Amino acid sequence: MIYVICGPTGSGKTQASLQLATFLHAPIINADAFQIYRDMNIGTAKISSQNPAYSNHYLLDIISPDQSFSVKEYQQLFRQTIDSLTKKYPDIIVVGGTGLYIRASLYDYMFEEREPDDTSDLDNLSNQELWDLLKSLDEKSLLSLHPNNRKRVIRAISIARTHLQNKSENIQRQEHKIIYPNVSIYFINPPREKLYDNINKRVDEMFNLGLVKEVNDLLIKYHLSLTASQAIGYKEVIDYLSHKMSLNECQELIKQRTRNYAKRQVTFFKHQFNSQEFISGDELVKVIMEDGK
């Protein structure tokens, strides 16, 4: 049985996963795009390596912050990990807040081997020009895109010109089903006010634990990759360290962006998965334990 625990940041996923892991004697697979990175601990609210449960975790601290990372790689690692763990454990727990990673891993998303494609020739085109270009290469993909979403439009163009199948063909080829048997998805969705309150407190806590020092050390040790440098809590502290804002402004900005992010997560989980919804991690744990008896 695969137990997937998802929810916005600050909803109590980690705590719930630890309790469940003890109860089920199950390993935990991380499904968080930034806990993947080594040396990014405080800002990603990662479980401490001092915690005895740490060794029970997979896909945690596996990438260096100077490396880029993407769904395709995550999907690959996830499937390998599941394959090897199912040989030893009847139950596996998956926890994380990165909806796309979870979806791409659970469902039959297919990513071809990537051909090197330099898209810099597209940078100077207007949204309309990009839209027209994509229309000539993969008209169907237009249906699921918006002309202003340049990043996605460029991606679709790139797929069409370097892959055997364009994006819409690739998606059409899929069955849109979960490829593993016995998957249960649990969604922790606390009341908005409670969630935002947790987030605010958690950000303050991160600073008390030494977030500024962590970021400083990180900058000395690595040249952050494009993906790693997008982490909320890190990019803002970097701006603070280069005197672009005050400490207080930095803290407030992190809270703000984390709240905005949490809201987007809720939207994703609410609509992209068939899940059982819970108001808190405790509720979730209680229900699973009762079912397990």
Add this chain to the structure above:
RNA sequence: GGUCUGGUAGCUCAGGCAGUAGAGCAGGAGACUGAAAAUCUCCGUGUCGGGAGUGCAAAUCUCUCCUAGACCA
């Protein structure tokens, strides 16, 4: 005490040659198949500080009061 400048959406402010208002942010709703802690879409009625006056008509002009700030005494 005097002079001046403000008081407009939760916040910061536009507008204001009179015809009952609009942006950004916040907030809400949503999309999502190789950057996803990313990227993108949609949603703005609020005693225009209170009162009075002049107008067919005032947030917009006049007077007065309240209030914030700056400057002068």
